[in-house]
Amino acid sequence: MKLSNATLGDLPEGVDVPRYDRNALRPGIVHIGLGNFHRAHQAWYLHRLMQKGLALDWAIIGAGVRPGDAAMRDRLLAQDCLTTLIELAPEGRAVEVTGPMVDFLPVEEGNGPLIAAMSDPAIRIVSLTVTEGGYYRDVTGALDTSHPDIRHDATHPTRPRTAFGAIVAALKARRAAGHGPFTGQCCDNLQGNGAVLRQTVVGLARLNDPSLADWIDTEGAFPDAMVDCIVPATGPDELSLVRALGIEDTAPVTHENFRQWVIEDAFCAGRPPWEDVGATLTGDVETYEAMKIRMLNAGHQLLANVGEVLGLPTIASCMADEQVAAFFRQVQSEDILPHVAPVPGMMPADYLTLIERRFANPAIHDTTRRVAFDGSARHTGFLLPILRDALDAGGSIGGLALAEALWARMCAGQREDGSKIAPNDPHWPALTDAAQAARKDPGAWVQQSQFYGDLADMSAFSAAFEHWLRLIWADGCRAALASYLTQAPK
Secondary structure, three states: EOOOHHHHHHOOOEEOOOOOHHHHOOOEEEEOOOOOOHHHHHHHHHHHHHHOEEEEEEEEEEEEEOOHHHHHHHHHHOOOOOEEEEEOOOOOOEEEHHHHHHEOOOOOOOOOHHHHHHHHHOOOOEEOOOOOOHEEEEEOOEEEEEOOHHHHHOOOOOOOOOOHHHHHHHHHHHOOOOOOOOOOEEOOOOOOOOHHHHHHHHHHHHOOOOOHHHHHHHEOOOEEEEEEOOOOOOOOHHHHHHHHOOOOOOOEEOOOOOOOEEOOOOOOOOOOOHHHHHOEOOOOHHHHHHHHHHHHHHHHHHHHHHHHHHHHOOOHHHHHHHHHHHHHHHHHHHHHHOOOOOOOOOOOHHHHHHHHOOOOOOOOEEEEHHHHOOOOHHHHHHHHHHHHHHHOOOOOOOOHHHHHHHHHHHOOOOOOOOOOOOOOOOOHHHHHHOOOOOOOOHHHHHHHHHHOOOOHHHHHHHHHHHHHHHHHHHOHHHHHHHHHHHOOOO
C-alpha cells in the first residue's frame, strides 16, 4: 500500500497511524537537516503530543541547504511527508506512521525559500540536525571565521550558503518587521549544543551587522539539549523490511526501543509541552549530556574504528565479539567512568550496562561505517576531551590512547583482510596521508594539530599512542587488544 494521507485507513492491521486531522495542523517549527534521526526523535515526540490532541500548531516544515537534500524532499512530498517508523527490539518490532511534518521547502541556491519561511512569525522554533562537525568550529572550539562558507555568508548575507547564514538573514528580516526572534534548537550530539549554535549564529551575524548580533544574543534563545536514540541509516534491508510489512514507503526509518531527550527550558517564543510525552525539562542538561556523550558517543568510536579494521559490519557484531566487547568495557571502566558524574536516577556504571545492552541489540543493523563517519569531528568532540581530563587528573589513559591508534589504523584505508575502507570523513585524504606516514613515524598522526592541538606535546599520551600504533602495525589489532586487556591501568 503506497503511503499517503488517502491510504492511512487502509494500511495493514497493527500499524499505528495519526489520529489527528493533519489538514488542521499549523506549522510552528522549521527543521533543517531532515534525516532519519530527526524523524525518529524530535518529530516522534511531537507526533506523540499530537496523538493526545496537543501541539497542533507546532507542525514541522522540513528544510535542507545541500543539493542532496532535494532527493529527500522529493521522497517525502510524494508520500505527504509521512514516515513509517519501525521499532526494532530483540523480542520483536512495532510499526507506526507519524505525521507531524506538513511540508518540505524547495532546496535552492541562496536559500530564499528557507529564509522566507523562517521570517514568518508563526515559526517559533528553528531546529537543526546538521552533524557534530557542521558548526564551523576550529580546533579551539571557536567559530572558524576563516572558513570559505562563513566568509561567503558574511559578504553575501542575502544569499547565504549555510543554514546559519539563512538563520541570520531570517532573524534580520524579523527584526526589521518588528517581530521577535525564534528559538534556535540544536538537536546534534554536542556538549553545550545550544551554546555552540548561539556561537555560530551570533558570531556570523557579528561579522557584518554587530547590532543584529547583539539583538539575537539578547532577545533570542538557544537551549541546550541532550538527544539519544540509535537510528541506523536506511538501505536496501530497511526498504525490504517496510515492503514486507505491506507499506510502500521510500524513506522509512528503523530505530531502537529507547529514546531520551533532556532539554533546557529556555525558549523565547514558546514551545510544545514535550514533558507530557517523556522528555525531561531541566536547568541541568550539562550533566546528562556529559554522561551520554562521554559514554555512548565516545563508546561508539571505541567500537566502530576497530570494527572497521577487523571487518565487523555492525555495532551489534562488535559487541558479539568477546575481545572487542571486553576492550569496550575496560576503556569505559578505567578511562571514562572516573570522569563522568551521575545524573538523577542513573549512576555511570548502570548507564554503562544500559549502553552495552542497547549496542548489543541484534535487531539494530547500525553499521560500523555509519558510526565511524566523520571521525575527525567525533574523536575531537567525544574522546579527546575525556583524554585531556584524564591527563589533567593523572588518570588512566591507556585505553584512550589505543582508541586513537585504532582510528589512525582505520584511516590508513585498508582492513586487516586486505579489503579497502572507502573514504569516510570530510578530511579523508589528509587523514589517510597522516595514517600512512604514521606507519613509520607514529608522531605524524598526533601532530595533526587541527585535531589534537597540543596533545602531541603531552608525553604520557604520545608515548602510549606510539606504543599501541607500532604494535598494531607489527602484530595486528587483535594482538594490541590482547595486550591492553592484560595490562594494569595506566
